[in-house]
Amino acid sequence: MSLWRYANPVEFMRLSGRAMPALWALTAACLGAGLVWGFFFTPDDYRQGATVKIIYLHVPAALMAINAWIMMLVASLIWAVRRHHVSALAARAAAPVGATFTLVALVTGALWGQPMWGTWWAWDPRLTSFLILFVFYLGYMALWEAVEDPEKAADLTAALALVGSVFALLSRYAVLFWNQGLHQGASLSLDAEENVADVFYLPLLLSMAGFVLLFVTLVLLRTRTEIRLRRLRALELRAGRLAEEVA
Amino acid sequence: MPELGDYAGAVLGAYAASGLLIGLLVAHSVLRAGRVRRALRRAEAKQGRSHV
Numbered sequence: 001m002s003l004w005r006y007a008n009p010v011e012f013m014r015l016s017g018r019a020m021p022a023l024w025a026l027t028a029a030c031l032g033a034g035l036v037w038g039f040f041f042t043p044d045d046y047r048q049g050a051t052v053k054i055i056y057l058h059v060p061a062a063l064m065a066i067n068a069w070i071m072m073l074v075a076s077l078i079w080a081v082r083r084h085h086v087s088a089l090a091a092r093a094a095a096p097v098g099a100t101f102t103l104v105a106l107v108t109g110a111l112w113g114q115p116m117w118g119t120w121w122a123w124d125p126r127l128t129s130f131l132i133l134f135v136f137y138l139g140y141m142a143l144w145e146a147v148e149d150p151e152k153a154a155d156l157t158a159a160l161a162l163v164g165s166v167f168a169l170l171s172r173y174a175v176l177f178w179n180q181g182l183h184q185g186a187s188l189s190l191d192a193e194e195n196v197a198d199v200f201y202l203p204l205l206l207s208m209a210g211f212v213l214l215f216v217t218l219v220l221l222r223t224r225t226e227i228r229l230r231r232l233r234a235l236e237l238r239a240g241r242l243a244e245e246v247a
Numbered sequence: 248m249p250e251l252g253d254y255a256g257a258v259l260g261a262y263a264a265s266g267l268l269i270g271l272l273v274a275h276s277v278l279r280a281g282r283v284r285r286a287l288r289r290a291e292a293k294q295g296r297s298h299v
């Protein structure tokens with residue numbers, strides 16, 4: 001059985017329709033549990049005080065802001081190589097979700113930065129690359145809206161996704177090779193010595209799982225909407241042609 | 248409610264802003280999905296086809 005059969009819109013709608021209720025429930029459970037645990041039942045940090053509670057929003061949102069763009073890049077490459085319409089529509093569907101997560105990361109970062117760094121904003125490599133990533137998201141969405149021919153729009157946005165991936169990767173790795181910025185190193189790492197303390201780590205993991213699930217759920221929902229919208233336009237076009245023929 | 252001290256504004260502001268942004272995104276996605284689904288049903292009913 002090939003994975004590509006899910007690139008068939010009918011098959012995609014059937015499978016995603018079945019998965020949606022469970023995905024909504026899991027998202028609500030993980031996100032709710034992670035945020036409630038983090039907000040109400042974790043202690044203050046010895047240096048950051050109560051502002052440490054912002055990490056349960058900031059870190060998962062920043063993680064998904066970058067990963068959403070990577071997902072859009074992969075979907076765009078599948079479109080460019082195999083011309084599967086569902087993958088192009090999935091990339092389009094992910095953009096507003098990724099843009100929102102990027103904005104959440106920027107806003108929560110500014111709210112945390114003001115009391116900790118003494119400033120809402122600094123032209124730090126990671127912050128700047130995140131702002132550029134947000135502008136790329138806006139540009140990507142605008143390009144989809146601006147080009148009328150869907151295939152041409154998918155081609156152009158695929159090229160933009162490729163260019164924007166530089167900033168998505170820069171956002172992730174800037175802290176590793178640019179040390180002059182204000183932003184601290186990664187809060188989570190595969191190297192256990194660099195991770196935050198367990199008391200913060202577990203609710204953070206739960207919150208991250210919630211954000212991942214929210215992303216998957218919203219992208220599936222929005223992709224289903226895009227598929228329906230395309231079918232609706234095809235029907236309207238056909239009805240218009242019939243009306244013209246009758247007239 | 249945990250004791251947030253001097254940082255209450257920053258912490259509550261972060262949760263409120265995130266809740267608002269994510270809430271708007273979810274509401275927009277769900278409402279748009281419903282609107283498009285209903286429009287497609289109507290269009291297909293007109294043309295006598297089953298909906299996707």
